[in-house]
Amino acid sequence: MAELQFREALRDAMTEEMVRDENVFLMGEEVAEYDGAYKVSQGMLDQFGPKRVIDTPISENGFSGMGIGAAMMGLRPIVEFMTWNFTFVAFDQIISNAAKMRYMSGGQLKVPIVFRGGNGAAGQLAATHNNSTEAFYTNVPGLKVIAPSNPDDAKGLLKSAIRDDDPVLFMESEVMFGMKGEVSDEEDYLLPIGKARIAREGDDITLVAHSKSYWLAMEAAEELAKQGYEATVIDPRTLRPFDTEAVIDSVKQTNRLVIVDECSPYGGIASEVAFRIQSQCFDHLDAPIARVTAKDTPAPYAKNLIEAWMPTVDEVIDASKKALYVN
């Protein structure tokens, strides 16, 4: 095991795959000469040269489409977005082309592409740069969406994403790039797409949370443990396809579920998970399923407001205790 930053784990994954397969290449804004806006691709231009590490203009729709075209022709592009906030201008390429080409060509074409970058709120960035975009994209059949919470999962899942023959949207976090964690040094470390990780086991309540929210859930679980309630924490890691079975198995033990998710509440990831569990696990529920999400407004700029707008540990604890019928 090696302790790596999140960005290093991502870089290792890309580097390993580019060494392994010459069809893999990276492009995006400032990924080459500047070593990446968040230094994820540091040193990769030197290692692979400008044919495989390509700086693009500020034109998300353009270079997304270029990547999709390259993928259709047999290459395996990794397209870096500085953040997922900027994918809204590339929405059409991702949804109308990447997601649908294989279906509409009757399987004659495939689009083995990875779109990756920072997702979600990252502090005082105000309304337009604090979007959690998971729910927009998980809503689209034909896309796979991955949002890991730690360097180890990031490496194993990004390698699997690059090898996957379908478009994979890989969502990182600007505030987690510097996070350190143990990463497997297993050669060719691959983690399965669509498989959740049980991070903590407890009999009293199930918490489901991905990406940054996972850390909120873990903190809340520790606090609940001090109060005598043991939580199971599940990191789904992949949001589409979603590992519903893992959550069902846990809820059958605990009979209560809280989902933590930075998306806006309306039609968010938590909504979908809650739907699946109530429909498939109804007779095991002892309390209504609860969720803790961002507040239902555009993200505010002021520090105190953005802090109140984001899901908090206290909210997770409160929701959990309500589901536990204790107060």
Added chain:
Amino acid sequence: MAIAVEMPKMSDTMEEGVLVAWLAEEGDAVSAGDVVAQVETDKATMDLEVYDDGVLLKKVVADGASVPIGGLIAVLGKEGEDVSDILAKYDGAGGDGAAAEAPSAEAASAEPAAPSGDGADAPQPVPTPADDGGRIKASPLARRMAQEGGLDIAALRGSGPDGRVVKRDVEAALQGTAPAAPAPAQAPAERAPDRAPRPTPTPVAPRPAVEGETYEAIPITQMRKTIARRLAESKFTAPHFYLTREIDMARAVEVRKQLNATAEAQGLGKVSFNDLVTKACAVALRQHPNVNASYLEAEGEIRRHHVVNVAVAVAVDEGLLTPVIRDADRKGLAQIAEETKALAGKARDKTIQPADWEGSTFTTSNLGMFGIEEFTAIINPPNACILAIGAIRDVPVVQDGEVVAGKRMKVTLSCDHRVVDGATGAQFLQDVVRYLEEPMNLLL
């Protein structure tokens, strides 16, 4: 396997029934065909029979409760058998059940049950609020656990929000440390219903007149509800028109005298004028299939009936009933008289059965005994026509240029214009008149 006893459909027009009285107690052994309760339908008070052998495990509704068709009334089964499955199955699907007896004021002021043991963490039980009609609130898990553990969830006190029964309540009950539940006999009755109480006919006495009050409120009975619904339906959907004829009843009066003299000699009952009209209508109906018919919009057809079943409106305390003389065209006057008398008696003492009033193809209504000269009646659906019969009056009539004493009766035929046209109705009426003015024709 416990067996549910549901509110049966006791008549074509019944939508709900009031459980007037229980005739069996919980714990009683009953056999198929035993009468366990009396049910007031829109028409009559009828016996509720069970179709299986077993023990009456639970009376789900209390006396006076109104239950829709298919609603749970009672549970039969083996001695000691668990009934919670069936109760859970019907929960939320029943009528207002015993709501009439749900003591909302008492429930609201009920003391929470004594805390169990000394469990410091055990939350205080919250009494079930009475304001939602007593529906049982329980988590899906608690329901399943109670079912599997053979517990009646209605008998558990919930510790969750708004008295929701949750896992820990069922666990406590399974371990025998449950918070005191309401007395078992009452519990289901108090909690089973899912609707707010509403007045039911029998148990609610009219409020005594209080000085200053300008009216007296009387609950609407099942029968009045049915009368209201069916007659409104008839008047609003069937376009009525009316044909009136005056009938010379002189010969009918003579014939009836002779008939009754003969009947008396043979120990038979008397034949009334109404019986003569019934017979005359029946014979005429046989000749006018367009009148002995029904306009059935839903079925998309006009049905010409092969049988001639004449219903006779009978006034009873609460309203009116229309028992049927079946195959009246093929029955003699003595038999018609006897059946009519018997059915009217059953209608008045509320022992009439659905078979007695169902299946009419034509109806008559007679207000002659009240001195009514003529009136119009509302068609009894799905009949095509109804005949309103007035009083036989002594009137001066001109005969051969001279004014003499005559006996005249007016009848008015109400016709459903969707199936009977003016000429059709008039021709039918002409034959009815012919039979009554010359009753010997009835014998031909």
